[in-house]
Amino acid sequence: MSDYIVRDINLHPGGRLKIDWVRAHMPVLNVLREEFAREQPFKGLKLAMSIHLEAKTAYLAEVLNAGGADVSVTGSNPLSTQDDVAAALANAGIKVYAWYDATPEEYNDHLRRVLNNRPQIVIDDGGDLVHLLHTEFRNNAPEVLGGAEETTTGVLRLRALEKQNKLLFPMIAVNDARCKHLFDNRYGTGESTWSGILRTTNLVVAGKSVVVMGYGWCGRGVALRAKGLGANVIVCEVDPVKAIEAYMDGYNVMNSYDAAAVGDYFITVTGCRDLLREGHFKRMKDGAIMANAGHFDVEINIPELEQASVSRRTVRANIEEFLLPDGRRLYLLAEGRLVNLAAGDGHPAEIMDMSFALQALSALYIARNGKGLENKVYNVPPELDRRVAELKLKSLGLAIDELSEEQNRYINNWQFE
Incomplete structure (x- = not known):
């Protein structure tokens, strides 16, 4: 071999x-x-x-x-x-x-x-x-x-x-x-996802609505960076606890079908499949951009997107345009694969x-x-x-403190001293 x-x-x-x-x-x-x-x-x-x-x-x-x-x-x-x-x-x-x-x-x-x-x-x-x-x-x-x-x-x-x-x-x-997960998933995914999107689209994010689908550590990072770029961030979740966390972090929380009608960017980041399907595509605005930051290319249902379209063409490196029967154009980045690696350096x-x-x-x-x-x-x-x-x-070049013997004894003792 x-x-x-x-x-x-x-x-x-x-x-x-x-x-x-x-x-x-x-x-x-x-x-x-x-x-x-x-x-x-x-x-x-x-x-x-x-x-x-x-x-x-x-x-x-x-x-x-x-x-x-x-x-x-x-x-x-x-x-x-x-x-x-x-x-x-x-x-x-x-x-x-x-x-x-x-x-x-x-x-x-x-x-x-x-x-x-x-x-x-x-x-x-x-x-x-x-x-x-x-x-x-x-x-x-x-x-x-x-x-x-x-x-x-x-x-x-x-x-x-x-x-x-x-x-x-x-x-x-x-x-x-x-x-x-505290650094790679959050800060790494957040930065590299937006790096991939920005270098691919060359479009502004500030003032637009970004829908982040999934609020795990990766989703937190993507939402944080979107907020920093000046976007209006919407989070979609299935976990009620994570949804409340997103709300208290200052984001709008919606179900995915309501979010589909208002989003300019859609970023899936869950590890699950079929986050965006035909029902979502029917509601999306003309020019909506979809990208996946989850592991596999199943988070956006590409067969249903193609079936809902009358044509499909590459309009820019790593950008495909799907033309719907009513004239709306939806854009998919990096074939629905990991946008931060397929369209970036990770x-x-x-x-x-x-x-x-x-x-x-x-x-x-x-x-x-x-x-x-x-x-x-x-x-x-x-x-x-x-x-x-x-x-x-x-x-x-950073230094942190260490617990003293007395402090260690205090926090490891069930009795108060």
Whole structure:
């Protein structure tokens, strides 16, 4: 088997510049890289990654490789792979199977090639590798010590497997760690989603109505950035508690059909499917723009949008126009895939520094403890979360207080003193 399948290996110089740029802005991973290179904790282990293949992911792969891991990498979305970055990794000797705009058949072939390397550790983003290891590659599952999952969508799938007693190896829910969802999901998604939308549309946001569908940590971030851009923000939710939270955060709260009639921008960010359907399209204003910041391209029902339209055409890079029978035009960004990656560069490097440090430390935890763990979904150990935060603070030149012995005794004592 070839050690790599990339679009053009000659693109590697541009990809190397991108990787070097993010490396200079990922101080936490740099510390771990030095430790891994010195201690070689992954020596003799094969590690498979399916994460959006751009520069920050590439650097994570290099950090793990520096620790002795035999790393195989593919993307987790056909439109988020950057061909020059994939070429740079391949040129550095890491197994890579990915290219931009892969067909469904090519995408699945790339996933299979990663698993053909028979990994003991998996790092997943959305659950594609884990899914294959529970279906087509089920015979390989006993070799897997465990893995880590990056996203809300993937963790939901893992918990469903665990609930049905079908999970075949332990997995760590990196998404649920404080240093992940509080920063990556909120600030990372908020900034990168709007970066993707703004660079794609070149249209103003101030004064317009932005409908954010879902008020989890990602939705909070998207709404916060929309507010900062001067938009009138509307939140749609199915959870009454989150709806009240959105209301008290200063946003309008509506059901999705009422919001459909007033929105200028619609951003889905739930991990569920069919947030926008034919009934919504019938109510939308001429010129309404739809984008997805959830993991898969099912949050906006594209078949129903196409069925409701008389024509479909590309009017600008990553913008498709759907013409409705009454003359209204609705616009879909990035084919309904992750707009921040399919039409942008993903989260800022400083944000992913923390998330990928958690991935690296979780992989290390699996390498050391996987054989003794049950086939369950585990939270990131608190000491790993805290270590990432401490390293991040140190890189920022910030200091915090510590509890004294008396204070520790006071808060850990059930009796009042």
